[in-house]
Amino acid sequence: MEICIIGLPKSGKTTVFNALTRGKSQIAAYAPSALEPNIGVAKIKEPRLQVLETMFKPKKTTLAEIRYVDIALTARSTRKGSNISGQFLNYLSNANALLHVVRAFEDENVPHIEDSIDPKRDIAIMDLELVLSDLVIIERRFERLETLLKSAKPGERDSFIKEQALLQKIKAGLDKEIPIWQQGLSQEEIRNLTNYQCLTAKPMLVVINIGEKQLPRSASIETELRSACRYTSFEVAALCGKLEMELSQLDDSEAEEFRRELGLAEPALDRIVRLSHQLLGLISFFTTVSSELKAWTIPRGTTASQAAGKIHTDIEKGFIRAEVISFDDLNKCDSIAEAKKQGLLRLEGKNYVVHDGDIVTFLFNI
Ligand SMILES: Nc1nc2c(ncn2[C@@H]2O[C@H](COP(=O)(O)OP(=O)(O)OP(=O)(O)O)[C@@H](O)[C@H]2O)c(=O)[nH]1
Ligand SMILES: [Mg+2]
Structure with a gap:
């Protein structure tokens, strides 16, 4: 199971990726990022495992993991067509869910492509990109179907016509910027769509990357932005990427001491990883074999x-x-x-x- 991290340039994607995976990938305020994606895994911290540890006293505890892929989309050049293509589209299409990092932090040393900080606007820009990308996929299939229909054998016509009708319906929704998962499709329609790997059919978690000064207001920022992206995402969570990345590089006890001093409750990252897990529709079960306590993740x-x-x-x-x-x-x-x-x-x-x-x-x- 894989989650792809997306967002506007310099929103803090790699910072959040490093924090989630305890990685040390290159982050930069100005330089464009490499085309190669960063790939890493995050451990799923399970509060229930702690309880089981005190009960079973295992020699070893193994946590389950989620894979994250961090890609750097280039700045959008035009509103007319989708900017998501080629290799990036491949990564996004293969992901089981998307994690959208949205910049809310103020920092004059980090330029913003739109020259101002406005998370609602940025969410809308990215959502539109995803919709445009799906429209391209669907239009291409539409054209292909027209050709196929011309030379179709009688036995094939019905299924092509059915597919065309479904695509027309989805396209009408996308034209109104309604993501596929919000279009109220039936289970069968969703199944018929899986081959297209449309991006707006994937569950999405929006992560608001806030600055340290905004930390006390993080709950209200979340609530405000949740209403802004009611139609496009499953969940919204705020975290301070920079701080979380720094804390993730410390050992657990040091990090906990810092958190206590800063008055931070549960590590924001543990919550993001847990939400990712839910987003993927996964559940956990546990085994204890030969003194090893182990968490496993499986689809519901x-x-x-x-x-x-x-x-x-x-x-x-x-x-x-x-x-x-x-x-x-x-x-x-x-x-x-x-x-x-x-x-x-x-x-x-x-x-x-x-x-x-x-x-x-x-x-x-x-
Ligand atoms: N002040 C502040 N700076 C941050 C925060 N998160 C990221 N940054 C800075 O923003 C810059 C860009 O961060 P990256 O993580 O490289 O952003 P990105 O989205 O991966 O950028 P690209 O891959 O180039 O699109 C770096 O200089 C980070 O240090 C934050 O929460 N607060
Ligand atoms: Mg990056």
Whole structure:
């Protein structure tokens, strides 16, 4: 699962990327960024893992990860056509979700392509870019369909005509700048669209990159901008990219001390990573095997045998049963032994749908 970071030039994309992935990629106030993307992973900090650690006392705890790709779009040159093309479009199309970094920080040493700070305007510019990019994709397919229809065999015509109707409907929405995911399409229509990899069909998280001085107002900034992008994004979260990047380079205890001094609650990054996780429609389950406590992420709706396959194909093949307890039940009992006594440990078959927070032990035969 991959999230692509987008935003106007110099909005702080690489800064946020570094903060999320504890990376050290080049950031710059003036120089244009390299064309090569930065790719890295962020660990998903799970508060529930801490509880499980005190219970199981594992020798090792392994967190689940999310991949982030940071690309640098060049400054938009015209409003007529999409600026997102070629290699960039490839990265964006392949991503499962988008993270849009919007500049709210003031800094006269960092020029803004529009010469002023206006997050609402910037959100609208980027949203329009995504819409334009989708219109290009759809128009191209439209033209192709017209040619195909001319030489179509009778058996093929119906599906081409159906596709044309769907594209027409989507295009009408996009012309009004309504992103695809907001167009109220049916599940079937959405499925028929997956091959196009349209950008406005992807879930999006807007991250407002605020300055240190704005930190006390971060909640109200979030609320204000949430209403501004009600139609285009799933969630809006504010963070101070520069500060978070600096803190991410420290070790955990040092960073925590700084946070306490600055009066910051939960690390903003942990929240962004958690929101990314939700955005992707993922849930977590946990295993404890040979003294290793491990978090896994799976799409909602994954069955026990599919979840086993995530660990090892042999476990999926030789799946017998899964021993399952929900996090809440275990947390109430304080230990597996007590949970067993209370009959809260369940034996489930391969079609059991794994729930968020389940602690699972797979029984298998190889
Ligand atoms: N004051 C302040 N400066 C920031 C903040 N976030 C980023 N910057 C600065 O803004 C400049 C651009 O940051 P980058 O992270 O390189 O921005 P970018 O969006 O990746 O830029 P491109 O890839 O070139 O489009 C750098 O000089 C950063 O130090 C912030 O929260 N506050
Ligand atoms: Mg960059």
